[in-house]
Structures are given as structure tokens and as C-alpha cells.
Amino acid sequence: MNNFSFGQYYPTNSLVHRLDPRTKLIFTFVYMIIVFLIKSYMGYLFTAVLLASIIFTSKVPFRVVIRSIRAVLFLLFFTLIINLLFYNEGKTVFEWNFIHITMGGIDYSIKMLFRLTLLVMGASMLTFTTTSTELTDALEALLKPLTYIKVPVHDLAIIMSIALRFIPTLMEETQKIMNAQKARGANLDTGSFFERIKAMLPILIPLFVSAFRRADELADALDARCYNATDKRTKMKKLKFGLTDYLSFVGTIVFAVLVCLDAYMAGGAYIDGLIFSVIMGA
Amino acid sequence: MSIVVKNLQFTYSANSPYETRALKDVNLTINEGDFLGIVGHTGSGKSTFIQHLNGLIRVQEGEIEVFDIKLTNAKKPKPDLRKLRSHVGMVFQYPEYQLFEETVYKDVAFGPKNLGLSQEEINDRVKEAIELVGLDYEKYKDRAPFELSGGQKRRVAIAGIIAMKPKVLILDEPTAGLDPSGKEQILSLIKNLKEKCSPTIIVISHDIDEITRFANRLVVFNDGKVAFDEPMKELFKHQQELVEMGLDIPLAIKIANELKAKGIKLGENIVTMSDLLREIVIAYNKKNGTNIDVSKIRKSVFNFDFSNSNQEEVFKDE
Amino acid sequence: MSAIELKNVSFSYVLSETEIVRAVRNVSLEIEEGSFVAIVGHNGSGKSTLAKLLNGLLIPDKGTVKVFGIDTKEKSTIYEVRKNVGMVFQNPDNQMVASIIEDDIAFGPENLGVKREEIVERVDWALSQVGMLEHKKGTPFKLSGGQKQRLAIAGIIAMKPKVLVLDESTAMLDPQGRAEVMRVAHELNKKEGMTVICITHYMEEALEADRLIVMSDGKVVLDNIPKLVFAQSKELLDYKLTVPLATQAAIELENLGISVGKDVMNKEELVERLCPLL
Numbered sequence: 001m002n003n004f005s006f007g008q009y010y011p012t013n014s015l016v017h018r019l020d021p022r023t024k025l026i027f028t029f030v031y032m033i034i035v036f037l038i039k040s041y042m043g044y045l046f047t048a049v050l051l052a053s054i055i056f057t058s059k060v061p062f063r064v065v066i067r068s069i070r071a072v073l074f075l076l077f078f079t080l081i082i083n084l085l086f087y088n089e090g091k092t093v094f095e096w097n098f099i100h101i102t103m104g105g106i107d108y109s110i111k112m113l114f115r116l117t118l119l120v121m122g123a124s125m126l127t128f129t130t131t132s133t134e135l136t137d138a139l140e141a142l143l144k145p146l147t148y149i150k151v152p153v154h155d156l157a158i159i160m161s162i163a164l165r166f167i168p169t170l171m172e173e174t175q176k177i178m179n180a181q182k183a184r185g186a187n188l189d190t191g192s193f194f195e196r197i198k199a200m201l202p203i204l205i206p207l208f209v210s211a212f213r214r215a216d217e218l219a220d221a222l223d224a225r226c227y228n229a230t231d232k233r234t235k236m237k238k239l240k241f242g243l244t245d246y247l248s249f250v251g252t253i254v255f256a257v258l259v260c261l262d263a264y265m266a267g268g269a270y271i272d273g274l275i276f277s278v279i280m281g282a
Numbered sequence: 283m284s285i286v287v288k289n290l291q292f293t294y295s296a297n298s299p300y301e302t303r304a305l306k307d308v309n310l311t312i313n314e315g316d317f318l319g320i321v322g323h324t325g326s327g328k329s330t331f332i333q334h335l336n337g338l339i340r341v342q343e344g345e346i347e348v349f350d351i352k353l354t355n356a357k358k359p360k361p362d363l364r365k366l367r368s369h370v371g372m373v374f375q376y377p378e379y380q381l382f383e384e385t386v387y388k389d390v391a392f393g394p395k396n397l398g399l400s401q402e403e404i405n406d407r408v409k410e411a412i413e414l415v416g417l418d419y420e421k422y423k424d425r426a427p428f429e430l431s432g433g434q435k436r437r438v439a440i441a442g443i444i445a446m447k448p449k450v451l452i453l454d455e456p457t458a459g460l461d462p463s464g465k466e467q468i469l470s471l472i473k474n475l476k477e478k479c480s481p482t483i484i485v486i487s488h489d490i491d492e493i494t495r496f497a498n499r500l501v502v503f504n505d506g507k508v509a510f511d512e513p514m515k516e517l518f519k520h521q522q523e524l525v526e527m528g529l530d531i532p533l534a535i536k537i538a539n540e541l542k543a544k545g546i547k548l549g550e551n552i553v554t555m556s557d558l559l560r561e562i563v564i565a566y567n568k569k570n571g572t573n574i575d576v577s578k579i580r581k582s583v584f585n586f587d588f589s590n591s592n593q594e595e596v597f598k599d600e
Numbered sequence: 601m602s603a604i605e606l607k608n609v610s611f612s613y614v615l616s617e618t619e620i621v622r623a624v625r626n627v628s629l630e631i632e633e634g635s636f637v638a639i640v641g642h643n644g645s646g647k648s649t650l651a652k653l654l655n656g657l658l659i660p661d662k663g664t665v666k667v668f669g670i671d672t673k674e675k676s677t678i679y680e681v682r683k684n685v686g687m688v689f690q691n692p693d694n695q696m697v698a699s700i701i702e703d704d705i706a707f708g709p710e711n712l713g714v715k716r717e718e719i720v721e722r723v724d725w726a727l728s729q730v731g732m733l734e735h736k737k738g739t740p741f742k743l744s745g746g747q748k749q750r751l752a753i754a755g756i757i758a759m760k761p762k763v764l765v766l767d768e769s770t771a772m773l774d775p776q777g778r779a780e781v782m783r784v785a786h787e788l789n790k791k792e793g794m795t796v797i798c799i800t801h802y803m804e805e806a807l808e809a810d811r812l813i814v815m816s817d818g819k820v821v822l823d824n825i826p827k828l829v830f831a832q833s834k835e836l837l838d839y840k841l842t843v844p845l846a847t848q849a850a851i852e853l854e855n856l857g858i859s860v861g862k863d864v865m866n867k868e869e870l871v872e873r874l875c876p877l878l
Contacts, residue, residue: 010299131699133700161698169693176374177380179374180374182338182367183367184393206379206380214691214693217691217694220657221689224689225707226708226759229679229682229683230679230712234709236716236720323774323776324777325744459771461642462642463642488774528776537849537870546875546878566858569877579856
């Protein structure tokens with residue numbers, strides 16, 4: 001791993017890190033739904049402040065969280081352009097050939113940008129503060145009721161755990177393979193879209209071969225460690241809710257209610273217009 | 283001079299909890315004709331270092347000159363990486379894992395093709411490279427690399443690099459994971475490449491007994507720095523320091539030390555097993571009045587099985 | 601008492617209708633409980649296949665493998681077999697299932713349904729056995745190969761197996777890592793009485809075993825104490841193997857007419873034999 005990357009656990013001993021992973025998972029879930037519900041700048045501002053305070057409490061440096069956006073920068077830019085071009089409502093501000101940009105389009109694009117940024121940063125906060133094992137345990141615990149309708153929750157949890165566990169390994173592997181092929185003069189950085197896809201083959205084939213080889217050995221290793229030996233599997237770590245977890249739940253509910261109120265009441269419209277004009281001014 | 287490295291520094295994951303300073307002020311000159319061994323334990327910086335030499339890692343601080351190509355942290359002028367990589371060939375660890383084409387021919391041709399050579403030239407080079415690594419061209423060119431044995435795959439992978447005719451060939455742990463006979467095959471292959479393909483060879487190895495069999499100069503990396511850079515025979519004057527760094531010293535030296543500690547007089551400059559045997563024979567002759575001919579000691583005692591056989595015989599099992 | 605007993609065991613890989621690789625051919629062996637056994641052989645000699653037959657990862661086509669009297673063919677008792685014969689593989693990266701070390705070590709005991717308090721104890725015990733206790737809460741990603749492989753061993757011994765099989769577990773490590781892993785294996789053998797079966801390419805590792813089994817083309821061709829196996833250097837060459845470096849030196853000296861004996865195993869012996877001659 002050359003660089004600190006998106007979605008990697010960032011160890012600090014903070015309150016957020018110590019929260020029960022189920023709490024964090026539920027919060028992230030609610031948070032994501034809410035970010036989609038937000039309609040006003042006021043709501044975004046409010047959510048951004050909340051997120052900022054979570055980041056602050058987690059002791060994960062802001063620039064690290066900001067960096068997580070870099071991975072999806074292209075996506076952000078792409079949605080911005082698409083929305084600007086195809087969302088046509090309100091006063092027209094710019095027109096040239098087929099390009100038709102409206103005030104409503106600008107408004108919508110900016111909101112979309114906020115939405116995606118908040119989503120990505122929020123989701124990466126979950127992975128920054130929660131180890132993959134905790135995440136898996138939490139998911140398994142929360143989905144437990146599904147075992148009654150014969151969903152193999154435990155197997156799914158193991159699959160997820162292993163997938164997360166192998167992300168850094170495979171990333172490192174990809175880097176190695178890329179280096180090896182670059183050393184053979186492979187050109188991976190320039191050329192047209194299709195040329196680049198074709199140039200990826202020398203990377204993808206060895207990567208797949210290696211992934212299958214690993215999977216093979218991993219399967220043996222799982223067997224050797226008696227995976228599925230008994231239905232009465234035990235757990236070393238028991239998840240436990242503490243005071244901070246209960247407080248977080250209350251916080252989550254308050255947050256949800258506030259955003260919903262904001263979304264369905266016109267009260268904030270004036271302040272909202274104000275914020276929009278400030279943004280446009282900037 | 284082939285490669286000149288000045289004040290090279292490198293840090294991974296700067297400003298994160300995973301920050302590691304891999305190289306701290308490395309200075310090194312590699313000359314044409316060097317058979318250079320690089321040793322150092324895992325994490326000493328040697329892998330980071332060699333990846334700089336063909337531009338796989340961008341210089342953060344310091345300067346590297348590879349033939350006429352300058353590598354610095356400046357954005358402009360952009361170094362000609364293609365040319366650089368044709369000068370400096372790099373065989374990574376477990377290179378057989380990088381094979382991807384359907385046939386041996388195509389895989390070996392990948393490098394030369396990327397260099398933009400003519401079809402005729404590519405053909406010649408592929409043929410030459412495959413034969414150089416000891417495989418029969420006609421027999422193997424259309425075979426799928428995945429069908430070959432482990433040792434054969436590795437040789438095909440090496441052929442893929444030498445088909446680019448690098449002036450400097452770097453091999454990172456070329457014998458890792460092979461069985462004893464596979465190791466011998468690769469070692470004699472490397473010697474052969476030095477004569478017939480790349481005049482300058484750099485090998486990274488953890489096996490000090492192996493590396494002293496061919497290197498004529500040894501560079502020791504420790505904690506991101508070049509701790510020692512000596513002709514092979516001179517390095518082990520620092521054996522005390524090497525041991526303190528957690529590095530191994532050749533078995534021949536260990537045996538010589540113990541013999542000397544027991545009051546037996548042996549000559550200086552013992553590094554390889556054949557050096558040791560020579561000195562033992564001399565001491566034996568002196569004490570017993572015998573006349574055993576030192577020239578009868580085979581050059582590389584390590585591979586007493588393979589040393590007498592020529593290249594073809596070494597590979598005959600395939 | 602024998603820990604593992606193989607009787608006329610054969611195993612073939614069927615690659616296609618016409619291509620069959622006979623990896624293990626009619627092997628009979630008994631592994632004594634508490635012993636340290638090394639198995640060597642060239643690539644493709646069948647030694648890794650043999651290893652996988654020992655804990656029921658592979659089931660013999662012919663013959664039987666019995667682990668403490670339990671036939672590995674029996675599906676109902678297969679986990680009893682695997683619990684008793686722990687296996688560590690070549691690539692440490694491919695054996696870890698969790699991103700936090702203690703969670704990974706706990707995986708085996710959890711699968712076996714061991715009680716929580718005991719798992720916690722076992723994790724500490726296993727990690728201290730391999731000298732990695734201080735890394736308990738950490739992640740394996742930044743560790744050296746030797747450290748990772750020691751963790752893989754900890755993950756296995758946390759199941760409290762009676763037999764530990766190391767299937768080329770040192771092949772990808774540097775000399776330091778190799779030495780660490782071998783030291784741990786020998787300690788487990790001596791202190792905990794664990795039976796260790798070590799499959800390796802390194803003759804120097806084989807040297808340290810109580811018993812050395814040489815495989816070639818799917819068959820056991822030599823089986824004796826290491827000293828006597830390495831004395832048969834000619835045969836070893838035929839099996840595409842070599843002898844330890846010190847032995848090679850001794851053989852060369854013998855050939856030159858300096859009789860130190862061809863059964864020299866290590867530098868201490870060579871020095872001892874040479875002293876009176878020089």
C-alpha cells in the first residue's frame with residue numbers, strides 16, 4: 001500500500017471508535033436515507049455541521065476524510081455536468097447551441113454535489129472508525145432475525161469479512177502487477193478509452209489468476225480451521241451497548257426529526273434563499 | 283558509469299499514521315560490468331531503492347542518473363520512461379505470476395512490442411530470449427505459459443525481460459520458492475545472462491551463501507541507508523556489524539572463524555566455500571606433508587551436482 | 601503411539617479424461633506422537649498432496665489415513681481430524697480471515713464452539729507461544745512475512761491440535777522469518793509435546809528434525825534419521841535434492857583425499873572433524 005486509501009481503518013482511540021459497531025451501522029444507514037431526504041441548504045448546512053462534529057470527535061484528521069472524496073471526484077464532476085445540462089427549470093442564465101443552463105439547474109446541481117459529498121464522507125467515517133471485523137459482527141448481529149427464514153447470515157458475514165480483509169492485499173497485488181508490467185514497457189497512462197481498457201488486460205489476467213490461487217488456498221485454510229464444524233459457533237467478542245450508544249440513538253432520532261421537519265416545512269425558505277445567493281456570490 | 287544515485291530519500295504515506303521513511307540519503311554508483319548483490323533484511327529499503335532505478339517510483343528527493351536519463355522530482359522535463367525501461371530490466375519476485383498471454387511467444391514479445399520495434403526485430407529477440415533461458419524455441423513458442431512447470435514459467439518470465447535487451451538487469455529474489463534443482467538452474471541462467479545479454483546485473487537475495495557465489499560487489503541496506511558498499515571479498519571485514527544488523531554471514535566464514543578460534547592457521551580472504559576448502563587443503567598439506575592439488579577443488583562446491591554439467595544438461599529434466 | 605497412520609495411500613489429480621497426475625503412490629507411513637518429522641522432495645514430488653491427506657483436506661483414492669485411530673474418510677468425524685491435525689500453508693496472507701489479529705486467532709476456536717472465556721485464554725496463550733502477544737489488537741498488514749506466518753501458526757494452535765503440519769510454511773520468508781518460524785515449531789514440539797510435520801525445501805531445516813522422509817514421484821524413497829539420509833548424497837541427487845552446505849564441503853574434502861567422513865551435517869561437526877587433521 002503506497003498511500004493511505006479510501007475506506008481504510010484509521011486507528012485512534014476516540015469516542016466514535018469505541019461506539020458499538022451496531023450503533024454506527026444504524027446511524028450510517030439512517031444518515032444516508034436522511035441525506036437523500038434533505039431538500040434545503042439549511043438542511044445540508046445542519047448535516048455538514050453534524051458530520052464535522054463527528055469527524056472532530058473521532059480524531060481522524062479532516063484532510064484524511066477530505067481525501068476520501070478524491071476517489072469519487074470524477075463521479076462528482078460527472079454528475080455536476082449532467083445535472084447542469086439536463087435539469088432545466090427556472091430562469092435561463094446561459095444558452096449556447098444545445099447547452100441550456102438554468103437557475104434551477106444550478107440550484108439542483110449544487111445540492112446534488114453536497115449530497116454526494118456528504119454521503120461519501122459519512123460512509124467513509126464508518127470505515128475509518130470501525131474495523132472490518134466489527135462491521136461484520138454488527139451486520140451479522142443486526143441481520144440475525146433473518147436466520148429464521150433460512151438466510152445464511154453467518155456465511156454472508158464471513159464472506160464480507162474476508163472480502164474486506166483482502167482489499168488491501170489485492171490492492172497491493174495490483175500495484176505489484178502494474179509495476180511489473182510497466183517494467184516491461186506497458187503503457188497504462190495514456191491512450192484512448194478503449195486503448196486503456198486493452199492495456200489493462202496484462203494487469204487483469206494475472207490479478208484474476210492470483211485471486212483464484214488465493215481463493216483456493218484460503219478455502220483450504222478455512223477448512224483446516226474447522227469452518228462450519230458446528231452449528232453452535234461461539235463468539236469471542238460480545239457486542240455491548242453502552243451509555244454513549246444510547247445517547248447516540250437519541251441524537252440520531254433528533255437529527256432525523258429535525259431534517260424531516262426542515263424538508264416538509266416551508267419555514268426555512270427565506271434563509272435558504274439567502275444561503276443560495278451567498279453560494280452563487282462565491 | 284551506468285547508474286548514479288545521489289542523496290535519494292523516500293517516504294511512504296507521508297503525514298498519515300502509516301508514514302514510513304523507506305530511504306534516507308542513499309548514494310550509490312553502479313558501474314558497467316558490476317555483478318552487484320544487494321542484501322538487507324525485509325524493510326531495509328532495498329526494494330524501494332531498485333524500483334527507483336527504472337522509474338516505477340518517482341523520485342521525491344535527490345537525483346538519479348541512469349545512462350543519459352536524469353530522474354528528479356521536477357515535473358519537467360519528463361524523463362523518457364520507455365527508454366529508461368529498455369535500459370534497465372527488472373525481474374520482480376515470483377515473476378511467473380505476471381504471465382498473461384496465451385502463448386509463450388506472445389508473452390515474451392510483450393516487452394519488445396511496447397518498445398515499438400519492427401516485427402522482424404521482435405521475432406529475433408523473442409527467439410533469442412527463449413533460447414537464452416534454456417527453452418527450445420520451436421517446442422515452446424506456441425505452448426500456453428500456464429501449462430508449464432513452475433521453473434519453466436519463471437524462465438519464460440525472465441525471457442520476457444531480457445527480450446528487451448536491458449543493459450542493466452535487476453533480479454529481486456530470483457530463486458525464491460524454488461526447490462534446490464530449480465535454484466541451481468536459475469543461478470546458472472543468471473551467470474549466462476551476464477555473459478550473453480546484460481553486462482551489468484543486480485541481484486537482491488536473502489541467501490548470503492548464494493549471493494557470494496556470483497556477486498563481485500555487495501551493497502548492504504540497513505534502515506533505509508547504504509550501510510556498506512564493498513567488493514565482495516572485502517565486505518566481511520565488517521562481519522561483526524553485519525551480525526549486529528541481523529544479517530547472516532557466509533557459512534564458510536563461520537567455519538573459518540571457528541577453526542581459527544581453535545588455533546588453526548588459515549589464510550585471509552575466505553568468503554566462499556571454495557576459498558575455505560582451498561585454505562583447508564593448504565593447511566592440511568603443510569601439516570601432513572601431502573601434496574593435494576588445490577586446483578582440483580571445484581569452483582562452486584555448492585552445486586557439486588550441477589557444476590560439471592553444461593547449460594543443456596542442467597535443463598534436461600524439463 | 602502413532603499419531604497418524606497411512607496404509608497404502610494413493611491419490612491422483614484428474615486434470616482431464618486423458619491426463620491424470622498420480623501425486624501420491626502407495627505410501628505407508630506411521631508418524632509417532634511427539635516426534636518432529638521433516639518431509640523433503642523436489643517440486644511435484646507429492647509432498648504437499650501428502651500433507652493435505654493428513655487432515656482430510658484430500659481423501660485418498662486408495663488406502664486409509666488414520667488420525668489417532670479416526671479414518672479421514674469418515675465424514676461425521678472429519679472435524680475431529682482437522683481439530684487434531686492443524687495445518688499451516690505457504691502464503692501467510694492467504695490464511696488470515698480477519699483484519700484484527702486477535703479476531704483472526706479466535707476464528708478456529710469459535711468454529712469449534714469453544715466457550716468465550718476459554719477462547720480469550722487460548723488467544724493469549726497461542727499468541728504468546730509464537731511471541732506475538734503485543735500485537736494482539738493490531739492489524740497484520742504491516743507485519744513481516746515471518747511475523748505473519750507466526751500468526752498463522754497461532755491461529756492453528758489456538759484449536760489445540762495434537763499435530764502441527766507446516767506445508768512449506770517457510771518458503772516465502774526471509775532467513776530471519778524462517779528461523780523464527782522454525783524456532784516456534786521446535787518449541788511447540790519440545791515444550792507442548794506437539795507432533796510437528798514440516799514440509800520444506802530447505803535442507804538445513806530438515807536437518808533439525810528427528811526423522812527425515814524423502815519423497816520422489818509420489819513415493820517415499822528414503823525415511824530415516826536426517827544424518828543417515830544425508831549420508832546418501834548420491835541418491836539425494838537422483839531425487840533432485842541436495843545436502844546441507846557443510847555436508848557438501850565434507851564430500852568435496854573426501855573426494856580430495858582428506859577424510860572427514862561424508863556424514864558431516866553442520867558446521868560444528870565439520871570443525872570438530874577437521875581440527876585433528878589440520
